[in-house]
Amino acid sequence: MKYMSLLIRYIIISCLFMIIRFVHKHFIMEELNLQTRYGFNSWACITGCSSGQGKQFAIQLAKRGFNIILIGRERIKEVEKIINNKYQGIKTVCVVKDFSLSFDDDFFDDIQEVLDNRDVSILINNVGYRTAWRPYYDMPTKLIKDTIAVGTMVQCRLIQLILPNFLKRKLKFNKSIIVNITAQCVHPNIGFGIENEISVPYMSVYEASNAFGYYHSNSVYKEFKDDIDYLTITPGAVITENTIFLKNTIFSIDAETYVENVIRFMGNVNGTHCAYWGHELSSILINLAPSMKTKVLEEVGANICKNIQTNIIN
Secondary structure, three states: OHHHHHHHHHHHHHHHHHHHHHHHHHHHOOOOOHHHHHOOOOEEEEEOOOOHHHHHHHHHHHHOOOEEEEEEOOOHHHHHHHHHHHOOOOOEEEEEOOHHHOOOOOOOHHHHHHHHOOOEEEEEEOOOOOOOOOOHHHOOHHHHHHHHHHHHHHHHHHHHHHHHHHHHHHHOOOOOEEEEEOOOOEOOOOOOOOOOEOOOOOOHHHHHHHHHHHHHHHHHHHHHOOOOEEEEEOOOOEEOOOOHHHOOOOOOEEHHHHHHHHHHHEOOEOEEEOOOHHHHHHHHHHHHOHHHHHHHHHHHHHHHHHHHHHHHHO
C-alpha cells in the first residue's frame, strides 16, 4: 500500500507538471526580441518558401528585421517582391532551386557561397514534398525519388553547411538557431500499451521522409544543443493555399498562426515541440482513444491522397 500511495502521488505530480508546462508554453510564454538574441542585420535562410509555411516564415522574419535568403522554386521571387514592397531596408537574396535534384554533386555549391558570404543566424528547414498514392505499387518511380530527395538530403546538407558558421558566431557570443519542420511521427506513450508511432496510410514515402527528418534532427540536436538554439517542430494539419482540403481535419490551424507560434518558441525552448496546443493535445488524446487514431489517420490519408493524386494525374 505504501508503494501504491507513492506511485499515485508520483503520477499526480507528473500530471500537474505536464499541465503547467503545457499552459505556460502555449498560452503564457511570450516571444523574445529575436534581433537582440540572434543579431541585428543578420540573415534568416528559409527553404521551400514559395508558399505555405515557408512563405510565412520569410515574411514574418522580415517583419522582425531579418534579412532573408529564400531558397526554392521560381515563385520565391514573388515572395521577395512582397518583402521588398512591405519592409523597406530588408535585404533579400533568391536562390532558385529544384530540390528534387539535391543528390547532384554540385547542387549545394551556390547555396554554400550565399551562406558563407553573409552573417546567417537563422536556418529554417521547411521544404518537403507532400505526395500520396493509392495503391502504393502503382506510385510512379520518379515521384518516389523526388519525395526522398526533397525530404531528406536538403535538411542534411544545409545543416552540415551552416554549422561551422554558427559555431564561429558562438565564439563571438552570437546566438544562432536551426528550426527543422518535420511531422507528428511519434506521440508520447504514457503507459497504456499503445503504439506511439503516427503514420498516415497512402503517404508512405512522404511519411518516411518526415520520419527521417525527425530522427536526423533530434540526433543533430543532441550533438550541438550546448552550442546553438535548436527546434524540431512536429506539426499536425496546417492549412495553406496548397492544403485547403485539410480545413475540416481535427485540430487544424492556418499557416500564418502556426508560424507565429513557432517564432514564439524560438529561443524560449529547445528540442521537439508541436508548436500548437491542438497538435500537442491530439498526441495526448491518442493514448486515450486508440481506435479514433486509426479512423482519423485513415480519413486524413484518404483525403490527401485523393487531392494529390487527382492533381498529378490531371
